[in-house]
Amino acid sequence: MKLLKWLLIVLVTLVLIIGIGTVALVYLVDWNDFKETIQNQTKKHTGRDLTITGDLSPSVFPWAGISIGEISLANATGFGDQPFAQIGSADVKVKLLPLLRKEVEVRTVELKGLSVDLQRAADGTTNWDDLIQPTTTTTTSTEDSSTEVEVEGGSAAIAALKVGGIDISDANVSWLDVQSGTDAKLSNFSLNTGAIELGKPFDLATEFNVASKSMDLAADITGKGEVSVDLENQVYSLTSFTLDTDAKGASFPNGEMVANLAANINANMLEQRVNVDGLSLAALGLKLSGKVDVTELDQEPKIVAALKSDTFDPKELMAKLGIEAPTTADAAVLSAASLSMNLAASPSSANLNDLTITLDDTTFNGSASVPSLAGAIPPLRFDFTVDAIDLDRYLPPVSDEPADTTTTAAAPAADGDAPLGIPSDLIRQLDVDGVFKVNKVKISNLTTESIVVPITASGGKVSINDLQAALYQGKINSNVSLDASQDTPRFAVSMNLDGIEADPLLADLLQKNSPLSGKGGFASNLTTSGDSINAIKAGLNGEFNMAFNDGSVNGVNLGYQIRRAQAAITGKELTEEDKNVKTDFSALTVSGNFANGVMQSDDLDMRSPLLRVGGAGSVDLPKEYIDYTLTTLITGSAEGQGGKDLEALKGVKLNVPIQATFAALAADPAGVILKGMRDNIGDNLKNQAKAKADEVKAAAKAKLDAEKAKAQEALNAKKAEAEAELAKQKEAAQAKAEEAAAQAADKAKDKLKSGLKGLLK
DSSP: OHHHHHHHHHHHHHHHHHHHHHHHHHHHSSSGGGHHHHHHHHHHSSOOOOOOOEEEEEESSSSEEEEEEEEEEOOOOSSSSSSSEEEEEEEEEEHHHHTTTEEEEEEOEEEEEEEEEEEETSSSOBBGGGGGGOOOEEEEOOOOOOOOEEEEEEEOOOOOESSSOOOEEEEEEEEEETTEHHHEEEEEEEEOOEEETTBBBBEEEEEEEEETTTTTEEEEEEEEEEEETTTTEEEEEEEEEEEEEEEEEETTTEEEEEEEEEEEEEEEETTTTTEEEEEEEEEETTTEEEEEEEEESSSEEEEEEEEEEEEEEEEHHHHTOOOOOOOOOSTTTTSSSSEEEEEOOOSSSEEEEEEEEEEEEEEEEEEEEEOOSSSSSSOEEEEEEEEEEEEEGTOOOOOOOOOOOOOOOOOOOOOOOOOOOOOHHHTTTTTTTEEEEEEEEETTTEEEEEEEEEEEEEETEEEEEEEEEEEEEEEEEEEEEOOOOSSSOOOEEEEEEEEHHHHHHHHHHHTOOOSSEEEEEEEEEEEEEESHHHHHHTTTTEEEEEEEEEEEETOOHHHHHHHHHHHHHTTOOOOOOOOEEEEEEEEEEEEEEEEEEEEEEEEEEEEEESSSEEEEEEEEEETEEEEEEEEEEEEEOOTTOOOOGGGGGGOOOOEEEEEEEEHHHHHHHHHHHHHHHHHHHHHHHHHHHHHHHHHHHHHHHHHHHHHHHHHHHHHHHHHHHHHHHHHHHHHHHHHHHHHHHHHHHHHHHHHHHHHHHHHHH
């Protein structure tokens, strides 16, 4: 017992001696005498000047610690004369006896007037490079867990931690990056907490200002929350956290932005997981809420998030963003929108699932993924669907007022040789595979349904293969491609429209009477190349064909124009019934070929009860000139199309040339066509009338010649008859004369004979 007693006496004596010595060391020794030593050691190890202006006030029992007055550390060479860091005052004290139980009990930590100056020079060096020292790490494990926790070398496991609180005030951190020309300053920073104890929640509040001249912004930020730290299980949480920001500057729409962030954050480092729930971000009248989970922090972190917005007014959002809302045909649109999505991402890939965007009464659904985030332009996969949208509601309203051309200067003509600037280098890096679907869309009053647009891009080739759509009782299939793999971009388009009703389609599209009616289709297969409008036009090659049945060409009544020309020649008037401005046809077909930008078509064939119209000619795209001739053959008459007046013209063939520049044809298409019709119909009818007159004249001459020949023949017959009668009469007279002469001779002979007889007597 005596031995034990003496041992206790010796132990107490030693403790008293050590305690008295420690107290004497703290209270009898003036620590300010060591300022120079501390400053010299700092200079030796860092090369920088440490200036201790305030007093050093240590304490030992029951709180071991030190209070420090004003202190500053010089900046690195070449970064100015202002201090790198300075402190107005600091006070840190730890309760001594709990340390023997590996328990840390700290009185309120006070830090006032902290100021840090951070800089990066033009060559990329920073003013803290010389202060960075490599640290060693070891591992330790708790008795009830095999999990190893990485801690700083030389540290011991902490069994318990109690801190009276943390009080940081008037802290300032400045940042100047000469290399990038940016700057930022955190000022008036304060951080206050309640009493901190492991495993128990404590309050945290912070407030600071952020400003940047280079970014022209200034913000006041306040935050608060409840923190919980469980070192044994390595679980850390920040609940009921809010962060309010009131920012101003040219960087923000309309020069200001107010944002509010709220969340509950829980980190489990043993499971390498961080969960954020109750997430809410409100700014610019838009509120986004959801949750975020981050896992595998020690490997390749994976993020899974579910986010959605409340319903917001897009026009109000645009106003807050400083964007002028477009003037729309329907003032009620752009009034309600919302979005929701699920996100799964990692450093190597990202997936956007269950994306839903609503705009007014339209819903957009889809998903997208980026299989790999490696490379400058990651690959993209997507599948998007729009249920129904009337785009005409979102377009500018159609004005009934004529365009004011008196004060608007004529725009300079576009240079067709100017490069289009097709980003070939960018296209060659694309890796896209997706499909865009629209159940129903209306644009330019044209309604299309069941639209499927598959898009692929790879190796410098962008393709839309097997584009499908249903419109106006028909279907469309098309393939479109752009090949930018070579120096000169190449384009290809193939299209097939089948069963299309032309009348309602064109009437809806043009918002007036359709120029064509009938059911039919159109097909084309075209290719071209170039990086300018003129090159693309000059390189166009391929073919097309069109066929429609039982329809009409509206706006042009060829029969009426023929009768109009005939009436002008004959002086007759047309009835109102004759002015039905359309040309019916039972069939209309045409095809053509493009060769280096020149379209040649020679097989236009339109058949109607009255007319048969053909056509041949060319359209020169590079020269923007059309040279096409319509050939019209009048085959008969039909009620409302020809009428009885054209019976006389049956079989007449008319050529109607269309020769004009694109500009002239665009300015007055009907005028160009009707001029050709008027000129050529009039000329043809005059020629026909002249030919008819020549025919009548020839017939009259032939008849006259025939009658003359007949008269001559009758005259000749009469003459022959007269000559025969004269000859007969002459012969009779001759015979009578001869008979008379004979009688006279006989008488004379008888007389002579009587005379001689008398003589002889």
